[in-house]
Amino acid sequence: MNEQHIKQQSVLHAQNIKKSYGTRGNVQEVLKGINLHVQKGEFVGIMGPSGAGKTTLLNVLATIDRSTAGTILIDGDDISKMKDARLSTFRRDKLGFIFQDYNLLDTLTVKENILLPISLGKVKKKEAETRFNEIAEVLGIANLANKYPHEVSGGQKQRTSAARALINEPSMVFADEPTGALDSKSAASLLKTMEDVNEQRGVTIMLVTHDAIASSYCSRVVFLKDGMIYSELYRGDKTRQAFFQEILKVQGVLGGDSVDSI
Amino acid sequence: MFSGVTALTLFDLVVRSMRKNIKHYYLYFFALIFSVTLYFVFATLQHDDSVVARSGGSMGSAFAVAGILLLVIAGIFIIYANAIFLKRRSREIGLYQLIGLSKNKVVRLLMIENVLLSSGALFIGIGVGILVSRLFLLLLMKLIGFDGVISVSFSTTAVVQTIIVFMVIIGLTSIQMLFTVYRNTLLNLFNADKKGEIPKKPKSILSAIVAILGIALVVFGYWLSGRMLNEMLFFNMLAVLASTILGTYLLFRVTIGWVLYKIRASKQGHLGLKNSLSLATLMHRMKGNANSLTIITVLSAMTLTMLAVAYSLYYATEKETRYALPFDYMIEEWAEGHLTDEAISLEQFESELTTAGIDYTKTKLELLAVEGVYEKGIFPAVVGPRQFLANSYIVNASQLQEAGLAVEIPADGTLIYHDALIGKFVKDIETPFEIDVTSSNPTRTFKAVKYGEGDVINASAGSQLVVNENDFEKYKQEMVPESMEDVFEEWIVQTVYALNITDKNDLAQASHIYTQNCDEGRSCGIDYYSMYENSLEGSGLFIFIAGFLGLVFLISTGSILYFKQMTEAEQEKQSYKTLRQLGFSKKEIMRGIVRKQIFVFGLPLAIGLLHSIFAIKSASFLFVSDITVPTTIAMGVYALIYLLFAVLSVGYYKKTVSEAL
Numbered sequence: 001m002n003e004q005h006i007k008q009q010s011v012l013h014a015q016n017i018k019k020s021y022g023t024r025g026n027v028q029e030v031l032k033g034i035n036l037h038v039q040k041g042e043f044v045g046i047m048g049p050s051g052a053g054k055t056t057l058l059n060v061l062a063t064i065d066r067s068t069a070g071t072i073l074i075d076g077d078d079i080s081k082m083k084d085a086r087l088s089t090f091r092r093d094k095l096g097f098i099f100q101d102y103n104l105l106d107t108l109t110v111k112e113n114i115l116l117p118i119s120l121g122k123v124k125k126k127e128a129e130t131r132f133n134e135i136a137e138v139l140g141i142a143n144l145a146n147k148y149p150h151e152v153s154g155g156q157k158q159r160t161s162a163a164r165a166l167i168n169e170p171s172m173v174f175a176d177e178p179t180g181a182l183d184s185k186s187a188a189s190l191l192k193t194m195e196d197v198n199e200q201r202g203v204t205i206m207l208v209t210h211d212a213i214a215s216s217y218c219s220r221v222v223f224l225k226d227g228m229i230y231s232e233l234y235r236g237d238k239t240r241q242a243f244f245q246e247i248l249k250v251q252g253v254l255g256g257d258s259v260d261s262i
Numbered sequence: 263m264f265s266g267v268t269a270l271t272l273f274d275l276v277v278r279s280m281r282k283n284i285k286h287y288y289l290y291f292f293a294l295i296f297s298v299t300l301y302f303v304f305a306t307l308q309h310d311d312s313v314v315a316r317s318g319g320s321m322g323s324a325f326a327v328a329g330i331l332l333l334v335i336a337g338i339f340i341i342y343a344n345a346i347f348l349k350r351r352s353r354e355i356g357l358y359q360l361i362g363l364s365k366n367k368v369v370r371l372l373m374i375e376n377v378l379l380s381s382g383a384l385f386i387g388i389g390v391g392i393l394v395s396r397l398f399l400l401l402l403m404k405l406i407g408f409d410g411v412i413s414v415s416f417s418t419t420a421v422v423q424t425i426i427v428f429m430v431i432i433g434l435t436s437i438q439m440l441f442t443v444y445r446n447t448l449l450n451l452f453n454a455d456k457k458g459e460i461p462k463k464p465k466s467i468l469s470a471i472v473a474i475l476g477i478a479l480v481v482f483g484y485w486l487s488g489r490m491l492n493e494m495l496f497f498n499m500l501a502v503l504a505s506t507i508l509g510t511y512l513l514f515r516v517t518i519g520w521v522l523y524k525i526r527a528s529k530q531g532h533l534g535l536k537n538s539l540s541l542a543t544l545m546h547r548m549k550g551n552a553n554s555l556t557i558i559t560v561l562s563a564m565t566l567t568m569l570a571v572a573y574s575l576y577y578a579t580e581k582e583t584r585y586a587l588p589f590d591y592m593i594e595e596w597a598e599g600h601l602t603d604e605a606i607s608l609e610q611f612e613s614e615l616t617t618a619g620i621d622y623t624k625t626k627l628e629l630l631a632v633e634g635v636y637e638k639g640i641f642p643a644v645v646g647p648r649q650f651l652a653n654s655y656i657v658n659a660s661q662l663q664e665a666g667l668a669v670e671i672p673a674d675g676t677l678i679y680h681d682a683l684i685g686k687f688v689k690d691i692e693t694p695f696e697i698d699v700t701s702s703n704p705t706r707t708f709k710a711v712k713y714g715e716g717d718v719i720n721a722s723a724g725s726q727l728v729v730n731e732n733d734f735e736k737y738k739q740e741m742v743p744e745s746m747e748d749v750f751e752e753w754i755v756q757t758v759y760a761l762n763i764t765d766k767n768d769l770a771q772a773s774h775i776y777t778q779n780c781d782e783g784r785s786c787g788i789d790y791y792s793m794y795e796n797s798l799e800g801s802g803l804f805i806f807i808a809g810f811l812g813l814v815f816l817i818s819t820g821s822i823l824y825f826k827q828m829t830e831a832e833q834e835k836q837s838y839k840t841l842r843q844l845g846f847s848k849k850e851i852m853r854g855i856v857r858k859q860i861f862v863f864g865l866p867l868a869i870g871l872l873h874s875i876f877a878i879k880s881a882s883f884l885f886v887s888d889i890t891v892p893t894t895i896a897m898g899v900y901a902l903i904y905l906l907f908a909v910l911s912v913g914y915y916k917k918t919v920s921e922a923l
Contacts (some may be wrong), residue, residue: 064843064923085847092845103840107542111531117844119534128532145531164844 010073011172011204012038012061017070019056019227030056031067032227038172038206043198045215046208047247048224049255055176057224058208062095062174063087075171092117096165096173100180102157104149104164110156111136111145114163128167135163138201139193155186162194166203175207179214191217212251216244223250230254272367276374279354286350289825291379293343296821297336298387298428299394300814304329305420306395307402312413328807332814337431339818344435346825348442350832355443356451365443372439380432388421398810405576406802407795473517479509487880502880506873510559513869515552519545535846539854543834544861554826555866558819562870562904565815567877570896571884572808576801577892578885583797585682585716585886587790588667589760590622590769591776592720606776608759614775621764622772625665629655629719629756630738631749632727633701640695641684651697652748653724655756658734662718665760669718671730672711679710681725682717682886697727702740708733716886719758721788816900820907823863827911831918838922848919855915863908867901 019031030053038044046054059065061072063079072079075094082090096117097103104113111132118128136142139159144152149160158178165173175194179187195217197203207218215221217240223230231250235243280287307313308325348355358368483506490498522545526533533542575582593608615622634651641648659671659678672678677697694711708727718726729737743754763772773791841851878893 085849088842088845088847088850090845091843095845097843099840099843103836103843105538105542105837105840107546107837108533108538109531112533112538112542115532116535116538116841119532119538120846120850125532129530132531 009040010037011040011042011075012036012206013071013073014061015071017057017060017072018068019053019060019065020068030227031060033070034224034227034229036061036222036229038204040204041198041202043195043205043217043219044207045218045221046206046224047210047212047215047221047251048230050210051226052224053227054208054210054224058174058176058206061206062097063091092120093168094171096168096170098158098161098165098173098175098178100177102149102154102161102181104157104160106149109146109148110141110152110160113149113160114167117164117168123168131167131169132163135166138197139163153186154182155190158182158186158190159193162190162197166197170203172204172206175205177209177211178207179209179211184213187211187214212244212247215247216240221247221250223254225254272371273374276371276378280375280378283351283354286347287379289828290343290347291383293340293821294380294383295387295390296817297340297431298384298424299391300810301329301332301336301427302388302391302420302424303395303398304332304810305423306391306417307399309417309419310399311415313399313402324803324807328811331811333427335811335814335818337434339822340431341434341438342822343825344438346829348439350829352442352446352451356448359448359451369440369443372443373436376432376436376439380428380435384425384428388424391424392416402803402806405806407798469516469520472512473520476509476512476515476517479505480513481509483509484876487876490880491883507556507560510869510873511552511556514555514559515549518865519548522548535841535850536854536857539851540858540861543830543858547830551826551862554822555862558823559866559870559873561815561819562866562900563873563877565812565819566870566874566897566900567881568808569812569900570874570878570889570893571881572801572805573896574878574885574889574892576798576805578887578889579797579801580794581887582885583790583794587720587788587793588716588718589665589720590763590772590790591761592627592758593761594756594758606779611761611776615772618768618771618775620768620772623666623762623764625661625760627657627661627665627719627758627760628734628738629657629758630734630741631701631746631754631756632656632699632737632741633746633748634697634699637696640692651699651725651727653722654727655719655722655724656727656729656734656737657718658731659728660731662728666762667718669714669728670712672728674730674732675707676709676711676729677733678712678714678728679725680714680716680718680728682722683724699737701742701745702737703742703745704740706737706740720760720790812900816903819866820904823866824907824911824914827859827862828914831915835918835922838919842919842923848916851919852912852916855919856912859908859912859915863905863911867904871897871901 014034014036017031017034017036018029020027020029022028034057046057048054056065060067061074063074063082067080070080074090077090077094079087079090105116108116114132114136115128118131123131132145133142136145139162141152141156141159141163144156144160149157152160158181162175162178165175178194179190182190191214194205194207198205198219205218207214209215216235219235221233221235223232233243233246233250238246304325308329313325355368355372358371359365363371483502486498486505487502490502492498522541526537526541526545529537591611593611612622612624632651632654634654636648636651638649656677659669662669663671670678676694679693679697693713694709697708697710699706699708708729710727714728718728738755741754743751746754763769769791773789776789777792838851842848874897878889882889
């Protein structure tokens, strides 16, 4: 496909997103008006100190939570106006998810877990099988198909989770701290794979992380602070190392919270 | 002193934790209250004056036996509920230890809690029991056909008995708690709610053999249950029980897992949401569930059988009484002086009936004693080796018809064979067979063409051969009284009068007249109505006790399944969250869960029903009449109440899924 053409297509279009929690008199505004556009094929990282609203933003964009104000278009559909049942279908058809805790179903094998999202759709068994083989190959878990989650390593679990996120060929994949529970080697390997998937298959990914190394794999990093967008960095043609240094600098200015979860 | 302070804080902790964990407590609390209430009601009835007075000691001892059964079930139920309760709280128990409470203190904390909960349950349970025991007494009296005014008195004995019994049970649950704290490591406690096994690939050949063995054992049990009635009856019963129960266990432990594994393997990973939520989770818990599912299935089968038999007995009381006593009254025409003090003479009875304005019909019947030999091998072994006719009469079919009995008139040389006593065992006796009558000259051979329902004369101790007028007269001529050595002389030719009351509503009054000379509580001169009342008392008591125990079994098993499902729902909450995040709607998730519930609740019920159907079939010799209707009703009611628990369980899952995201 024409790269120029891809760049012009907007997958996610969020305008003035606000989200507050609490009841009258004790309202806490977590997101204070966020504008964010993601083009097709982008690999966007969301960073920020804890309490900045990273996960809230991801949940709102990923249709898991509802925003208090603002409009969100994904693939041209306004998700802020959809009913719950319609949102469910939308998530299943258009979105993919990777969670920090993998969230695999313990009772299902790796293959069964991966095929779950397309189990109710119109995907034929043969087509599903093809997709599974292809994705399992890319993620290097083809030989684990019949193993149960408890029988494989953390990195392999997260790859399974990633494969599950990709099986329905989503418009966008949301990843919430996917490397949070992994050792550095597994983390690097997973991020490399995600980078490959992004580059070679043109999958749009949004990655929420507090880890500068993880976000250095992205093509763009958005920094949040106190519910607002603080700044943005584009990787462009820079090496990952150079990009990493840049991210560190912004992080330093932001409050140097690289130890946020501890 | 230090300890005073500690006790206070411990107590505070108890109160706080109870207030916060109401959700966890109410389940155990409910189990306690439920058991206390039912036990108390039972104990109250057991000691109630009107119940004891109704039929002397027999009712009391029936209650005592049932009370012990009730106690065992209540005990098991409470201990099981406590086990689930402890498992759900194991993390909390671990946490107390983690923050530095010694094991002793944790135990003390749990004990205080247990005593508080139990005394609360005892108090509430006995209170509720006092309120509802009157209801149960009314029901019992109605069932045994007592119409008088009844009042239930508050029984101190029942209260004391209930308190003592539940103190023992509380002691047991306390020991259980002790074990949980002392025998578990912290790690165990923290991981207790994460348990779930990994379904292993069954070793194909061995599993297949054992899986089929499970089915084979059950089928063998069923097969044998239809062929038990021989000399080895007791051994056969044990074999049927053992084979069926072991088969059921294998069914749950191996066969079902094996079948599920085969189905799953055939899907090649394309499991789908519904199966992911039913088949996969079931396989994960099959091993742990095998025991409880087996127990629940066997208990259900027992309860269903007990209920169906009890209800059938109750339902058939009238019919069964009629089988033994086809006429309302049958009065023999005794020679003067034979009349005993207690019985009433025909003349007196008739005159008093007329005085009372009760219409009746009277028919004269002639009974001719008969002796003879049966054709060999007609009767099943269970009846015993019957060779000769004993205590038997030849009866004239035409006279019986005149007396209002619906009998056929057999052809010359043939007879219809009646014997209510053995009738239960010989429903499928093969006809025709031959009977050689030896008490006549010349001897004659009759062909018994049909096995007739019940007796044709009241209170007979032997068989009746119903023949047509022609054969009857012929036998009367040819009969040789001297040849009948075993028959009293005056019984060789008897004339009796069959009396039927026209309006059956007058029966009570008529029987009152008939039994006026009898002592209180003794039945003399057996009449239909007194007999019916008597049987009703027995079968009414039986259905009451069976129903009471059945209800306890039912609610216990249903609750255990429900509690288990509640725990499972909580353990799987994260899965539901994930599924909803992945974009599956509540409805779609619920469909899978409902499928699982159908399996979890439906399978024990279905297998239990099947077991009980075969059990009832093999016990059908107890009944002369057809028991399809009462059996179906009893089973239907049971299934309906049982399925309520499935509905509750689905409701709980629904709530869990809704709250998951």
